[in-house]
Every structure is written in structure tokens, then in C-alpha cells.
Amino acid sequence: MKTESFLWGDLKKTAFPTLTTDISCTWLIVGGGIAGLSVAYYLLEAGETDIVVIEKDTIGSGSTGHSAGMLVYEPEQARWAEYTKKYGPRIARLYLQSQLNTLSLIQDIIKKERISCDYTGEYLLELADTKAEVQKIMKDATARQIMGLQENPLPKNTLPKALQAGGYLYAEKVNNEISLNPLAFARGFAKALKKRGVRIYEETPMLHIKKHVATTTKGTITFDQAFSCLGTADTASDIKKYITSICVTRKLTKSEIKTIGLTDKVMFLDDYNSSFMYGKVTADRRILFGFGDVLLTTNKIPNPYRPHIKEITQFTKKHFSAALPFTHSWSAAYALSKKDIPVVKKIANGFRINGGGTQISTMVAAGYAVSVALKKKHPLTNLFEK
Numbered sequence: 526m527k528t529e530s531f532l533w534g535d536l537k538k539t540a541f542p543t544l545t546t547d548i549s550c551t552w553l554i555v556g557g558g559i560a561g562l563s564v565a566y567y568l569l570e571a572g573e574t575d576i577v578v579i580e581k582d583t584i585g586s587g588s589t590g591h592s593a594g595m596l597v598y599e600p601e602q603a604r605w606a607e608y609t610k611k612y613g614p615r616i617a618r619l620y621l622q623s624q625l626n627t628l629s630l631i632q633d634i635i636k637k638e639r640i641s642c643d644y645t646g647e648y649l650l651e652l653a654d655t656k657a658e659v660q661k662i663m664k665d666a667t668a669r670q671i672m673g674l675q676e677n678p679l680p681k682n683t684l685p686k687a688l689q690a691g692g693y694l695y696a697e698k699v700n701n702e703i704s705l706n707p708l709a710f711a712r713g714f715a716k717a718l719k720k721r722g723v724r725i726y727e728e729t730p731m732l733h734i735k736k737h738v739a740t741t742t743k744g745t746i747t748f749d750q751a752f753s754c755l756g757t758a759d760t761a762s763d764i765k766k767y768i769t770s771i772c773v774t775r776k777l778t779k780s781e782i783k784t785i786g787l788t789d790k791v792m793f794l795d796d797y798n799s800s801f802m803y804g805k806v807t808a809d810r811r812i813l814f815g816f817g818d819v820l821l822t823t824n825k826i827p828n829p830y831r832p833h834i835k836e837i838t839q840f841t842k843k844h845f846s847a848a849l850p851f852t853h854s855w856s857a858a859y860a861l862s863k864k865d866i867p868v869v870k871k872i873a874n875g876f877r878i879n880g881g882g883t884q885i886s887t888m889v890a891a892g893y894a895v896s897v898a899l900k901k902k903h904p905l906t907n908l909f910e911k
């Protein structure tokens with residue numbers, strides 16, 4: 526299989542300057558992924574100014590830009606049924622609502638700022654091919670229903686023919702999700718923040734922080750409060766790091782997609798071989814398959830991670846009958862909180878955010894962290910402080 530590796534764009538292309546002098550600011554954000562950018566956004570929305578974001582490589586070049594761009598309101602750490610059980614329906618509902626609000630916010634930002642990122646509103650099919658999986662998905666759907674959302678069960682005979690043939694027994698259709706090009710979104714988001722006065726520096730790695738001074742390779746930044754949003758470069762012990770991999774097919778015709786049993790508005794998720802398989806139809810009508818979570822035990826991320834590519838190939842043969850040629854494949858890592866909610870921690874002179882696992886949970890955590898920094902009330906205090 527010959528692949529062109531990465532699909533979403535040129536990760537090395539810069540759009541912002543590098544810091545070359547000493548500067549000062551009120552708010553320093555270290556890390557230009559979705560966490561760092563969202564912190565800048567929420568600070569602006571709260572009326573704050575004098576904000577600096579520094580990114581060691583380019584905006585979105587970490588987990589954010591490598592992701593599948595399936596923006597869903599299913600947290601990575603646990604299922605809704607577990608949240609309702611552990612935190613009670615009221616708090617679980619607030620968490621769910623904040624995730625749904627974040628999805629609407631993203632749509633608004635994309636529209637208002639005219640961010641060109643292949644945005645489409647899609648639905649997610651949670652697929653089950655064993656009776657045990659059917660039970661698990663139904664339990665989750667019931668939990669969502671308790672929290673006020675509609676259940677949309679798709680029994681076997683209503684599934685697209687190709688999915689039936691692939692052995693699926695059941696699916697739950699989850700509406701109101703988003704598909705986009707995550708690198709293009711992060712870059713467009715950063716440009717919108719810049720227009721509102723945020724100073725953004727790329728290729729500006731933070732080397733260390735001492736009291737209120739951060740040292741980068743070519744200048745220092747004196748700040749009042751900092752947000753550490755380092756993604757997988759974070760070495761704290763409250764997060765785990767996983768490798769996950771993506772394979773993408775060539776562009777398909779509408780009828781090819783239909784024959785395979787999908788529409789161009791669908792994303793899917795399937796518990797598979799003690800991990801999970803996820804996927805979507807992209808705006809240019811490719812099928813993107815993602816697989817995995819393997820614990821990352823070294824600092825070096827194997828790209829592509831061959832065992833995952835093998836799993837994806839086997840999966841497509843089993844469930845999508847036509848083993849499609851892939852044109853792109855890559856692997857990358859992301860950080861996941863060891864608890865069932867993202868990490869938002871007070872550190873010396875600021876806050877640390879990580880381990881959201883999904884972009885939506887990460888944005889929710891960023892919003893919460895900003896409220897705490899500004900000593901404002903937040904509906905999720907009971908969740909994050911439990």
C-alpha cells in the first residue's frame with residue numbers, strides 16, 4: 526500500500542510569527558491546540574485582553590490537527606450511563622448540555638468567522654455486532670434519554686444493507702454531531718482570535734517557567750497567569766497517552782458510498798478488538814477509518830503504527846466487504862485523563878488543562894478553567910471538583 530500519509534494540510538506551514546524579543550502579557554497560554562485556543566477564546570468572551578499564545582511548532586500540529594475531526598458529545602473516558610450512575614442525572618445532564626452547547630458554539634464560530642474547514646453536521650452510528658454490544662449501546666441510549674435526548678434505535682433490518690452483510694445487529698443513531706477538517710478549523714480559529722487582539726507565536730517552544738517569567742528559545746515572556754495546554758508533551762502522572770491511527774480511502778463516488786452502505790452524512794463508532802474503530806465520510810467523499818488506543822510508552826510516536834493499519838485493513842474487509850485502497854494513513858498520540866473527566870488543575874501561577882480525550886470535552890474543560898481563573902461561577906463546578 527503506497528500512501529501519501531497526512532490528509533488535512535501542511536503541518537509545517539506557519540501563519541504566525543516566531544517570538545524574537547522579550548515581551549509581557551497578562552495571560553500566557555502555552556500550547557496552540559484546541560485546549561490553548563479555547564482558553565484564549567473564553568478569556569476574550571469574558572472581556573479579558575492582553576493574551577499571548579505560544580506554540581512550539583505550528584497551530585494545530587499536535588493531537589488536534591492529527592485527529593479525525595469527528596466532533597462528538599460522547600466523552601472518551603466513560604459512557605453516559607456511567608456518568609449518570611456516578612454523578613447523578615442532574616450533574617450528568619449539565620455535562621451533556623455543556624458538550625452540546627460547545628458543538629453549537631463551534632458552528633457559530635465557523636459561520637461568524639467564515640472558517641473554511643469542510644464543516645458538515647452529521648450523525649453518529651454507534652454500531653453493535655454482538656449481543657453484549659447491543660446491550661451496552663442500549664444502556665447508553667437509555668441514559669441519554671433520561672437526560673432528555675431522543676433515542677434513535679436502528680434494528681438490524683433498518684441498517685444499510687452493507688452493514689447488515691458486515692454482521693452488524695444494531696445501531697443507535699446519535700444526532701447533532703459535527704465533521705470537519707480539524708487542522709483547518711484550528712488555524713481558522715487562531716486567525717479569528719488574532720483578529721480580536723490575541724498575540725500568537727508559532728515555532729516558539731517554552732523551555733521553562735520560573736515564577737512569572739517563561740523562557741522560550743529567543744525571548745522571555747513576563748506574565749500574570751499562565752495556562753499550560755501541552756497535550757502529549759505534558760509529563761504529569763494524571764494523564765495517559767495513547768496512539769491511534771487513521772487510514773483514508775481515495776475519493777469515492779456517491780454511488781460507491783451508497784453501495785458500501787453509508788451516506789455522506791454519517792460517522793460511525795464500533796467497539797472492536799478490545800479497542801474501538803471509528804470513521805466518517807469526509808467532505809470530499811473519502812471514507813476515513815480510525816482505530817485504536819495503544820498506550821504510548823516512549824517519547825517517540827511510531828507513524829504509521831503498523832499493527833493499527835493492519836487492524837483497519839482487516840476491519841474494512843470484514844465489515845465493508847470491499848477492501849478499499851487507502852491513499853493516506855497516519856498515527857498520532859493524544860492524552861487522556863486517568864479520571865472520567867478532563868484534568869483542570871491549579872499550578873503555580875496558573876492552570877493546567879489536559880486529557881479531555883475529545884476536542885469537545887477539551888473545550889468544555891477550557892471553559893471551566895477560565896471561569897475558575899476569573900473566580901466566576903460555573904455550572905460544572907460539582908463535576909470537576911468531585
Ligand SMILES: Cc1cc2nc3c(=O)[nH]c(=O)nc-3n(C[C@H](O)[C@H](O)[C@H](O)COP(=O)(O)OP(=O)(O)OC[C@H]3O[C@@H](n4cnc5c(N)ncnc54)[C@H](O)[C@@H]3O)c2cc1C
Pocket residue numbers: 555556557558559560561579580581582583584585586587588589590591592593594595596597729730731732754755756757758769770771815856857858859860878879880881882883884885887
Ligand atoms: C489520530 C487521532 C484522532 C483523533 N480523533 C478525534 C476525533 O475525531 N474527535 C475528537 O474529538 N478527538 C479526537 N482525537 C483527540 C483530540 O485530538 C485531542 O483530545 C485534542 O485535540 C487535544 O487537544 P490539546 O489542545 O489538549 O492537545 P494538542 O492538540 O496536542 O495541543 C498541544 C499543543 O501544545 C504544543 N506544545 C507542547 N509543548 C510545548 C511547549 N513546550 N511550548 C509551546 N508549545 C508546546 C504542541 O506542539 C501542541 O500543538 C484524536 C486524536 C488523535 C491523535
